[in-house]
Amino acid sequence: MPARGRPTSPHLGIYRWQIGNSLSILHRLTGVALALGLLALCYWLVALAGGEQFYAPAAKLFASPLGLFALVGWTFAFLYHLLNGVRHLFWDAGYGFERAQRHVSGWFAVVGSIALTLSVWGLIWAGHRS
Amino acid sequence: MSLQSPLGRVLGLGSAKEGTGHWWAQRVSAVALIPLTLWFMFSLLSLPALDYATVRAWLSFPMSGFLGVLLVAVSTYHSYLGTTEVIEDYVHSAGMKVLSLLLLRFVHVLVGGAGIFAIMRVAFGS
DSSP: OOSOOOHHHHHOOOOOOHHHHHHHHHHHHHHHHHHHHHHHHHHHHHHHOEEEHHHHHHHHHHSSHHHHHHHHHHHHHHHHHHHHHHHHHHTTTTTOSSSSHHHHHHHHHHHHHHHHHHHHHHHHHHHOOO | OOOOOOHHHHHSSSHHHSSTTHHHHHHHHHHHHHHHHHHHOOOOOOOOOOOOOHHHHHHSHHHHHHHHHHHHHHHHHHHHHHHHHHHHHOOOOOHHHHHHHHHHHHHHHHHHHHHHHHHHHHHTTO
């Protein structure tokens, strides 16, 4: 780049944090987390194909406190990335750019993904107890 | 004064001729992943347990194996596109960028390939 003091964007140091950029950053973070989740999914599949002696330690790992924490995190990451991704697809199609629409859809993605994560793990917990 | 011609100065600085390819592929794979990931989540939730015998029986169904292969393939592709974008945004030195992009590509093919091969082993019972 030529040293001509050109303006750089978006000036993160002075950028006022708001829902729009926070959710955008969260979308990328959950995406990276899901890339690691894909690694875990494929490990689980390889263990399943390998037979019971490989599946048992994998199942034990996922049922450990750290494993459960990661699974709950991946559930949230997936559901948020899904809902916010649909939001992005609507934008790509040219809809939902008004300020009020952006805020409502953004909060819908956040509240929706948290509620759905709790529902999914509530179902698992209820099924485990019965 | 530079002896370089105006054309010589701009060659290699312009469009990479890839246009919207990356962007579009990301959107198409995203749309494909909506039904595939939801199918996977609801399938696992509907299983009575996630022990070896139950999961193996479920994945042995032709439709589970087929959709499972599609899920791993499209997820791997979508993940590759997304993480590539992250590296391109944050890794600035040319050498590290090429190295990490190459590594990312190898890891994705390796992980996706292993996942698909595993599903096929279960599906074909080997």
